[in-house]
Amino acid sequence: MASFSKRYDNWQTRISYKDIDNVYKVKQKGGFKTKKAAMAYATEFEMSIKNGINSISENITFYNYFENWITIYKNPNSSSSTLARYANSLMIIGKYFKKTELSTIKKIDYQLFINEYGKTHSKASVKKINGHIGSCIKNAIDDDIIRKNFTSNVVLTFDSSRTRKVTYLDAKQSKKLLKHLNETLDDYPLYNMMIIVALHTGLRVGEALALTWRDINFNFKTLEVNKSWDYKDKKIKSTKTDSSMRIISIDDDLIRTLKRFKKMNHSIKINDPLFMNGQGKIVSPEGANKALNRELIKCDIIIPGFHFHSLRHTHTSYLLYKGVSIYYISQRLGHSSFKTTIDIYSHVIDELDTKEKDKTIAALSDLSNSTALIEQKNMTK
Secondary structure, X not given: OEXXXXXXXXXXXXXXXXXXXXXXXXXXXXXXXXXXXXXXHHHHHHXXXXXXXXXXXXXXXXHHXXXXXXXXXXXXXXXXXXXXXXXXXXXXXXXXXXXXXXXXXXXXXXXXXXXXXXOOOOHHHHHHHHHHHHHHHHHHHHOOXXXXXXXXXXXXXXXXXXXXXXXXXXXXXXXXXXXXXXXXXXXXXXXXXXXXXXXXXXXXXXXXXXXXXXXXXXXXXXXXXXXEEEOOOOEEEOOOOHHHOEEEEOOHHHHHHHHHHHHHOOXXXXXXXOOEOOOOOEOOHHHHHHXXXXXXXXXXXXXXXXXXXXXXXXXXXXXXXXXOOHHHHHHHHOOOOHHHHHHHOHHHHXXXXXXXXXXXXXXXXXXXXXXXXXXXXXXXX
16 A cells, blocks of 8 residues: 655655565655656556566665676676676676665765776776666666666776777888788788788677678678677677677778688688688687787887787778768777767877867968968059
């Protein structure tokens, strides 16, 4: 049975009910803008009790709810590497919040957590755990355990010294590497071709490893990304996000190199992976990284921290410097939002902004000089 009362400008409800053990309990909830909203909540709550579906206690700890959330929503479709990242977030939550009940956490409590965690972690690490918790909290709201998203508009703080700078090759280095890879393709076909594809397309390593000949359309000059290779579980999985599934245009040089590679490949079955070795196994990311660094050294290119994913950064940075739209680049990379692209490549965009400012000043100076010449001619008449 429910009763309702108004407190200041909000309505609240008090509901008496029996739990699953037939023990009388009282549920109180406030913060409703109207009596109708409070009544709707009470009706829904009473129906859930009657139907036996109110199985999640509002007294559940943040740690336990997050653990349940992983089991229910993430375990079925996540790879082992993704689950390992969720497990790491769970450990951090347990360490900081201990036995704190989820319903008692306020916005300021969460901001203090981010501030503390950010003291010893990079921007990427802070964004990762905030993303995990944010997704979890949306479910907690749907479960009616909390009414507000305490992660909303949180200020992400981090240790900038731990934030790894995006590394990439400049245009001259890229051309030098591509020329070398093409010249030595007969010697190291698998890894050379994989690096060439990454430079031309910006594919993630898992996307590149999952490519089959069916995904290459030589007539329309396109490459389709529709799956990814889980190199830890050694199996095909879905792409990182729905937006990662895409068809991208490829240039004539890449088409020619792919055709050359296909002729020298031990297998040309349409469903065979491009980067499968003689034993019928897809090559490893570790092997690709070693091969990349070996070829970079041969080209006298030494960049600390450069790895296979840096080829994706190289591809993107090159397109940005060539004036390609950030919106198109975002779609080509398979980002869910162009804001993600802007965030990752802000350093490149900042450099381009500086160049555009210099060009603007030079253009305005040229305009001023032209005006001054006209005025000078008028004075001499």
